[in-house]
Amino acid sequence: MTAWPTAAEWGIVALSLKVSVLAVALTVPVSYALAWLLARRRFPGRILLDAAVHLPLVLPPVVTGWVLLLLFGRTGPLGHWLEEATGLVLVFRWTGAALAAAVMALPLMVRAMRLSIEAVDRRLVGAARTLGATPWRAFLTITLPLSLPGVLAGTVLGFARSLGEFGATITFASNIPGQTRTLPLAIYTGLQVPGEEAAVTRLAIISVVLSVAALLASEWLVRRSHGRRAHVL
Amino acid sequence: MSFDVALTYRAGQGARACAIRSAARLVAVTGPSGIGKTSLLNCIAGLHRPLSGHVRIGGETLFDSAAGIDLPPERRHAGYVFQDLRLFPHRTVSANLAYGEHAEPGWMTRAEALEFLGIAHLARRFPATLSGGEAKRVAIGRALLAAPRFLLLDEPLTSLDAPRAEEILRLIERIRDELGLPTLLVSHAAAEVERLAGEVVMLD
Numbered sequence: 001m002t003a004w005p006t007a008a009e010w011g012i013v014a015l016s017l018k019v020s021v022l023a024v025a026l027t028v029p030v031s032y033a034l035a036w037l038l039a040r041r042r043f044p045g046r047i048l049l050d051a052a053v054h055l056p057l058v059l060p061p062v063v064t065g066w067v068l069l070l071l072f073g074r075t076g077p078l079g080h081w082l083e084e085a086t087g088l089v090l091v092f093r094w095t096g097a098a099l100a101a102a103v104m105a106l107p108l109m110v111r112a113m114r115l116s117i118e119a120v121d122r123r124l125v126g127a128a129r130t131l132g133a134t135p136w137r138a139f140l141t142i143t144l145p146l147s148l149p150g151v152l153a154g155t156v157l158g159f160a161r162s163l164g165e166f167g168a169t170i171t172f173a174s175n176i177p178g179q180t181r182t183l184p185l186a187i188y189t190g191l192q193v194p195g196e197e198a199a200v201t202r203l204a205i206i207s208v209v210l211s212v213a214a215l216l217a218s219e220w221l222v223r224r225s226h227g228r229r230a231h232v233l
Numbered sequence: 234m235s236f237d238v239a240l241t242y243r244a245g246q247g248a249r250a251c252a253i254r255s256a257a258r259l260v261a262v263t264g265p266s267g268i269g270k271t272s273l274l275n276c277i278a279g280l281h282r283p284l285s286g287h288v289r290i291g292g293e294t295l296f297d298s299a300a301g302i303d304l305p306p307e308r309r310h311a312g313y314v315f316q317d318l319r320l321f322p323h324r325t326v327s328a329n330l331a332y333g334e335h336a337e338p339g340w341m342t343r344a345e346a347l348e349f350l351g352i353a354h355l356a357r358r359f360p361a362t363l364s365g366g367e368a369k370r371v372a373i374g375r376a377l378l379a380a381p382r383f384l385l386l387d388e389p390l391t392s393l394d395a396p397r398a399e400e401i402l403r404l405i406e407r408i409r410d411e412l413g414l415p416t417l418l419v420s421h422a423a424a425e426v427e428r429l430a431g432e433v434v435m436l437d
Contacts (some may be wrong), residue, residue, distance in 0.1 A: 126280045127319035129306035131333025131379050143331070145323050 001116035005206065011197075013206060017183040019094055020162035023101035027109055028155055034106075035113035036143075036156075040122075054170075057107040065171025068100060072172070094174035095179040101165040110221075112157055115203050116150020117143065153222040160214035164207070235415035236260055240286035240296075242276045244269025248284060249436070257431030259409045259416045265422075270419040271316065273436070274385045277417065278304035278313045291381045291415055296374030312381030312414065313436075318372040318389045320360035326371050327356040334381030339379045350374045350404065364399035373404065376410070384408070384416040390425055405429055 072079040091098035128138040166184040173180040190200040238253040249269045275281040288296040347353040390398040
């Protein structure tokens with residue numbers, strides 16, 4: 001038996017990690033801002049925003065991918081603008097795979113972060129204000145550090161979700177070796193070819209190991225700071 | 234005039250009105266529970282918005298609905314000791330004290346505050362590890378170190394046993410006599426009010 005993971009498998013894992021890291025890096029600030037808005041502010045259209053954030057969680061991923069294609073394809077309004085303004089093309093590129101993964105991870109990340117922001121006692125923010133803190137300083141010194149466990153947990157969860165993204169990715173970014181063929185897509189491709197069972201098994205084992213590690217890390221982070229009863233799942 | 238407060242504000246289900254005009258250094262606000270004593274303090278500190286009226290303390294206008302003045306809490310310089318203390322759980326005692334620390338010439342330093350309150354040995358502990366009396370002293374110290382222009386004390390003796398309560402009472406007396414800050418004390422305990430206050434306002 002040859003040593004594994006092979007170079008090709010390493011390439012797939014590296015691409016998956018690269019896509020997921022970019023996806024999560026894009027999504028963390030956006031998710032936190034959305035989570036804070038939904039947790040702390042009452043404004044017209046809040047329910048609509050809440051629904052929109054959750055949409056990728058309940059839509060068939062292929063539909064999410066198709067919507068991304070409409071918006072971010074080279075003739076789509078956002079895709080066209082992005083190419084004009086920055087020369088950046090997302091569709092059929094690894095950056096596109098990252099965008100698809102980011103959109104799919106968003107609801108999970110917002111949920112985890114929102115719970116932890118809601119768990120921060122607002123009276124502490126009031127106390128900070130009476131001690132001379134502006135709203136912004138009170139946010140940075142009270143709300144943000146106290147909600148950090150949820151941010152970390154949400155980030156790990158979003159990372160795991162990104163690693164597993166399939167439907168939106170294959171629809172929007174396609175299945176191009178070395179570009180957008182992440183772990184799940186490589187497994188799917190392997191399944192289409194007779195005699196690839198061993199390769200598929202190896203990739204599947206790698207997926208399981210990565211996902212379980214991410215999940216355990218997420219649970220551990222939340223429990224460490226919120227006590228035994230708290231969990232993200 | 235230390236206190237010139239006339240407010241209508243929401244408390245619980247209804248609207249309340251309250252007027253305090255006093256030159257006393259320590260004014261006690263008393264009345265049955267649920268009458269809106271804490272809401273009054275929150276309005277004075279700027280955490281709740283009153284319906285109408287004005288708040289002037291030590292000659293400075295903090296709120297005046299007629300003149301359109303409504304300073305945000307961070308500009309009111311209130312030393313607010315909450316009934317539930319609200320120490321920051323992720324900060325040590327020392328970092329809690331430092332939070333609002335405001336170096337002002339002639340005002341106490343952190344070291345002096347630790348000494349004044351007898352909490353120097355607690356500096357590195359986290360709030361969750363403090364006893365009720367210790368936490369209360371830290372909360373008072375945190376409010377004092379922000380160099381406030383006045384103090385708001387909300388039921389400072391609740392949930393303390395008799396010896397601890399006596400310690401805090403003495404501390405409030407020292408604050409009143411040595412620091413000379415206008416102080417509004419909310420309490421429903423007659424003995425405490427009797428002993429501390431230069432003037433008593435009854436809410437009903």
